[in-house]
Amino acid sequence: EVQLVESGGGLVQPGRSLRLSCAASGFTFDDYAMHWVRQAPGKGLEWVSGISWNSGSIGYADSVKGRFTISRDNAKNSLYLQMNSLRAEDTALYYCAKDARDDYGEGYFDYWGQGTLVTVSS
């Protein structure tokens, strides 16, 4: 059974940093691309970032480019999102999502985690 478990969310002040993690199980992690998707309270889904199976291709939404860094550790079956210079508008539920392909550039998400809530507020 595929499981994606996010962690690392919480309350953080504007301008500070936070690191999210996603622990994956139930599939061969290093065969697939992975993504972070967020949803602000009462709003729609927003793709944040994606990373290919071997970290060779990485993409970011314009809203987070230069502030967020996605990475993965295939030996630990884990996905990460380092979030720096956080803003109030980054407040959202952050989902980890598995791609059905090995590259990130299509958005074929077949499994999602339950999400971890990030609140940016002073």
Next chain:
Amino acid sequence: SYELTQPPSVSVSLGQMARITCSGEALPKKYAYWYQQKPGQFPVLVIYKDSERPSGIPERFSGSSSGTIVTLTISGVQAEDEADYYCLSADSSGTYVVFGGGTKLTVL
């Protein structure tokens, strides 16, 4: 940056057909995916690669593509289909993955 456009809301009577559209200039070259999200739940894939249905998704869900518009059709809408629906695709270079703004389906 790339955008996908969906109607904010669609209303349909129980048992009737619902159509939700999504438009984007790269859709002739890139597959579209449709996700259903019910309140308090994570999204569920209901259509992939424009028109394929994942196992476990009812046959009343179908997808189609014509030029720059893709359409999610729900035939014989049930009460449990009331949800938000999002299309997703990528720009022509495959650099950006983008969600449409979402469509709230209301079953009357």
